[in-house]
Structures are given as C-alpha cells and as structure tokens.
Amino acid sequence: MRSIVGLVGVLSAATCYLYLLSTHLPAVSPIPSDNTDEDSEVKEYxxxxxxxxxxxxxxxxxxxxxxREHHNYxxxxxxxxxxxxxxxxxxxxSFLNMLAGALFGTWEGLALTCLLTTSGSTFCYLLSSAFGKEHVIRLFPDKVALLQRKVEENKRSLFFFLLFLRLxxxxxxxxxxxxxxxxNIPLTLFFPTVLIGLIPYNFxxxxxxxxLSKISSMDDIFSWGTLAQLLAIACVALLPGALIRRYSQVALDGAEQTQDRGQHHKAQ
Structure with missing residues (x-):
C-alpha cells in the first residue's frame, strides 16, 4: 500500500507541474490578420x-x-x-521524437532525444525499484520469469544482450x-545500453x-525496410555476445578437461 501511495504522489506532483507549465504559456506577438495589416488577432492555444x-x-x-520568441520555454x-x-x-x-525533429532539426533533435530517453528510462528504473517491484511481478509473472531466464542465459554477455533488446x-x-x-541489472549497465541501443530508433x-509535412501515415516511418535495418543492426550487436558465450564455454570445458587429467594422473 505504501508503494502505491508513493507512486501516486510522485505521479500527481509531476502531472501538476506539467499541467501548469503547458497552460501558462508566455505572451507572444499577435498574429497579423489576413483581412487587414493593422488589425491583429490573438489565438488561444x-x-x-x-x-x-x-x-x-x-x-x-x-x-x-x-x-521564435521563447526558445528556452x-x-x-x-x-x-x-x-x-x-x-x-x-x-x-515516437510522436515526441518526430516533434523533436520538427522543432530542433535532425542532429540537435537526435542528441536531445537520446539524452531524454536515457534520463527518462533511468527515472522509470528508479521509480520501479522504489515503488513498483512487487506490482510488476504480480501483473506480469510469466513475462518477468521469461526475461529472468534470458538474462541468466546471457549473464556472461549481458551488455550485448541488453543492447540487442534495445536495438x-x-x-x-x-x-x-x-x-x-x-x-538485478545494475544502473551502470542499464544506462549505456539504453543510450546506445535506442540511437537508431530515435534517429x-x-x-x-x-x-513531417511529407509524411502521410505511420507506415511511412516503420516500413519493412526500416524494420529490416533495425534487425540487422541488432544482430550485429548480438554477435559479440554470442562469441563471448561460445569461447567462454570452450575455455570452461578446456579447464575442466585439464582438471580431470590432473586428477587422473594423481590417482595413478
């Protein structure tokens, strides 16, 4: 119960802040009317x-x-x-990423969205850690268990596995x-995989x-060609992890065989 109250309190405070910020717009120069050069109109947004x-x-x-007049706002x-x-x-x-491109251009928008995606995901991680663990497990037991098994299977190459999931x-x-x-994914691993892994999607x-004016539907963004590119990048990210797992297993098998031979010689 305490975790729900805490989460609702944080959500309520953040919602109030965003509401006040979005409803108290700064004053701007009025838009000239189409009917006359002298008259002007102020539009409510x-x-x-x-x-x-x-x-x-x-x-x-x-x-x-x-x-144009309130860039910082x-x-x-x-x-x-x-x-x-x-x-x-x-x-x-995805809509906010596109909005970043429309407002700030491709490269400034990309840098901004990558920073915000990583920061926001980190806040979500911290909120879940503080208030939501038991509720997430209760709501999604099968999915959490499946993901837990995958993380255990890829423990030796966890960075590349997480990168693949993000890409x-x-x-x-x-x-x-x-x-x-x-x-139990540490923030030191969580943060860089989010930052790097979401760059292609954000871009x-x-x-x-x-x-934006040339786009007619969301299908123009996530076409089969685009999805194929993301999959190819993800597979490239997964390759080092697969190699690490394979060679780690080979080294482990070699060490076990050497140990068995040593024990066999001692027995003789």
Whole structure:
C-alpha cells in the first residue's frame, strides 16, 4: 500500500507541474490578420500530447510559433513532457521524437532525444525499484520469469544482450525499464545500453519529424525496410555476445578437461 501511495504522489506532483507549465504559456506577438495589416488577432492555444499525425503537425506549428520568441520555454516544455512520458512508462515516444525533429532539426533533435530517453528510462528504473517491484511481478509473472531466464542465459554477455533488446525492441522498452531492477541489472549497465541501443530508433523518428509535412501515415516511418535495418543492426550487436558465450564455454570445458587429467594422473 505504501508503494502505491508513493507512486501516486510522485505521479500527481509531476502531472501538476506539467499541467501548469503547458497552460501558462508566455505572451507572444499577435498574429497579423489576413483581412487587414493593422488589425491583429490573438489565438488561444491548448497544448496536449498528440495521438495522430494531424495533431502532431498542429502541435509542431504551435510550438514553432512560440519558439521564435521563447526558445528556452519551448525547450523546457518539450524536455518536461518527454521525461514525464518516459518516467511513467506512457506510450507515445515516437510522436515526441518526430516533434523533436520538427522543432530542433535532425542532429540537435537526435542528441536531445537520446539524452531524454536515457534520463527518462533511468527515472522509470528508479521509480520501479522504489515503488513498483512487487506490482510488476504480480501483473506480469510469466513475462518477468521469461526475461529472468534470458538474462541468466546471457549473464556472461549481458551488455550485448541488453543492447540487442534495445536495438530491436521485441520486448517493449517500457517493460525493460520497469523490470530491470527486478532482474538485478545494475544502473551502470542499464544506462549505456539504453543510450546506445535506442540511437537508431530515435534517429529514424527524428529524421522523419524533420520532414513531417511529407509524411502521410505511420507506415511511412516503420516500413519493412526500416524494420529490416533495425534487425540487422541488432544482430550485429548480438554477435559479440554470442562469441563471448561460445569461447567462454570452450575455455570452461578446456579447464575442466585439464582438471580431470590432473586428477587422473594423481590417482595413478
């Protein structure tokens, strides 16, 4: 019960902060009216998380308008919204990645999303460690058990295994974030695998956001060709781990054989 109260308290505080930040927009110069050069109109803007491409385009145009005079405010708002979603395992990071591309360009947007993804995932890890372990196990016992077995099987090459899971997310990233404390994955291993492993995915989304006006559906982003590229990168990341496991086993078998011979000679 205490863990639920603590989590609800953190979520409520974060929600209030984000609500106040998004509803108290700074003043901007009015938009000139199409009817006359002298008249002007002030449009009321209501910010919310986008749920489709049309809402994403509208939000991008609104924030671009504010960004001309209030760059730091838009940056703070974007970072706060991104961390909110990542920290509380709320789906929709692809839309925010595209929004980063539309607002900040490909390379600045990529650097920003990689930093925010890693930071938000780390916050999610810490929240799960502090408040959610028992609830995650209770809600997803089979999935946690399966992931636990995979982690044990790849213990000698855990870095590359985690990197593979991030590069080609067959298991959702939010689930990896909340289960990592349960699987006893240390932060020193968790942090770099998130930072490196999500670069290709973030790049695809951010690059798409930089040409947002040309995108007609989400299928244009995650095509079969794109998925094949992610799978190829993931397999490359998994290869070193497979080699480590193989040669570790060979070395272990060799050591056991040497020990058996030594014991045999002593017996003689």
């Amino acid at each position: 209501r910010l919310k998380f986008p749920s489709d491409l049309d809402e994403l385009r509208e939000l991008a145009e609104t924030l671009k308008f504010y960004k 838009v940056l703070l708002l974007f970072c706060s919204a991104y961390l909110y979603k990542q920290s509380f395992a709320i789906p929709g990071s 080609f997310p067959m298991t959702p990233n939010w689930f990896l974030n909340v289960t990592s404390p349960i699987l 695809i989304c951010v690059r798409t956001g930089s040409i």
